[in-house]
Amino acid sequence: MLNKILESKKNELRELILPEDKKLPRYSFYDALKSPKRDLALIAEVKKASPSKGLIKENFQPIDIALSYEKGGADCLSVLTDEPFFQGKREYLTAIKENVKLPILRKDFIIDHIQIEEAKRIGADAILLIGEALEPTLLKELYDHATELRLDVLVEVHAQDVLESVLKVLTPRILGVNNRNLKTFEVNIEQLADMASLIPTDTLLVSESGLYTNEDLVQVKKYGAKAVLIGESLMRKDDQIIAIKQLFGESVHV
Numbered sequence: 001m002l003n004k005i006l007e008s009k010k011n012e013l014r015e016l017i018l019p020e021d022k023k024l025p026r027y028s029f030y031d032a033l034k035s036p037k038r039d040l041a042l043i044a045e046v047k048k049a050s051p052s053k054g055l056i057k058e059n060f061q062p063i064d065i066a067l068s069y070e071k072g073g074a075d076c077l078s079v080l081t082d083e084p085f086f087q088g089k090r091e092y093l094t095a096i097k098e099n100v101k102l103p104i105l106r107k108d109f110i111i112d113h114i115q116i117e118e119a120k121r122i123g124a125d126a127i128l129l130i131g132e133a134l135e136p137t138l139l140k141e142l143y144d145h146a147t148e149l150r151l152d153v154l155v156e157v158h159a160q161d162v163l164e165s166v167l168k169v170l171t172p173r174i175l176g177v178n179n180r181n182l183k184t185f186e187v188n189i190e191q192l193a194d195m196a197s198l199i200p201t202d203t204l205l206v207s208e209s210g211l212y213t214n215e216d217l218v219q220v221k222k223y224g225a226k227a228v229l230i231g232e233s234l235m236r237k238d239d240q241i242i243a244i245k246q247l248f249g250e251s252v253h254v
């Protein structure tokens with residue numbers, strides 16, 4: 001699946017026209033994760049569909065979802081902009097930026113410098129770079145480019161050997177371990193425990209994907225995660241404010 005997505009992305013980029021720079025406000029993704037509202041920072045994802053789950057949200061209202069995430073005390077947002085596989089749109093990100101004051105991660109498959117410029121113009125505060133999708137040299141070049149544009153970078157890896165090769169070329173300020181294998185879609189939370197000892201002490205560790213319950217959060221925190229990135233389990237609920245509170249084990253009065 002990952003290879004299929006990357007092939008399609010290459011074709012998409014041939015036709016990419018850069019949007020105008022809307023000069024939207026910028027917020028620090030890193031700072032928000034560094035001083036979270038709870039003992040574990042939350043990056044809440046605005047996600048309509050995925051290749052593994054199909055349509056996740058009927059009657060998808062991206063701005064309403066993002067506003068509820070903000071009210072529920074999310075620290076940052078992640079917004080899918082990939083269209084063919086996740087039914088995302090870059091317009092969703094811009095519309096959310098215009099309505100919500102939280103730092104936003106652009107969730108897409110970035111393989112080229114032009115997408116970094118695009119991310120900045122549409123109002124992203126941070127981008128995602130996936131270790132499994134990029135040669136280490138290109139990963140480093142894209143990382144440096146984003147940093148020059150003052151975008152934060154979430155470097156994501158799934159496998160331990162990929163983590164090792166990434167760490168040879170750079171020390172990311174924020175590192176995400178994706179519990180989901182993007183090739184097989186299998187989820188494994190425990191593998192974070194084995195990888196945690198390899199992560200540099202100054203790097204902020206994010207546990208991504210497949211987190212559904214408060215027990216899951218307690219577990220990844222024990223493994224050293226300082227933040228979690230959650231989409232599906234929040235999106236599936238009718239009320240995202242209640243969904244966040246339940247996930248964090250807080251009492252909900254209805």
Ligand SMILES: O=P(O)(O)OC[C@@H](O)[C@@H](O)c1c[nH]c2ccccc12
Binds near residue numbers: 108211229230233
């Ligand atoms: O919906 P979940 O299982 O809570 O996962 C969210 C997020 O981690 C997932 O959407 C994701 C992680 N890495 C990605 C890379 C591309 C697209 C999507 C992703």
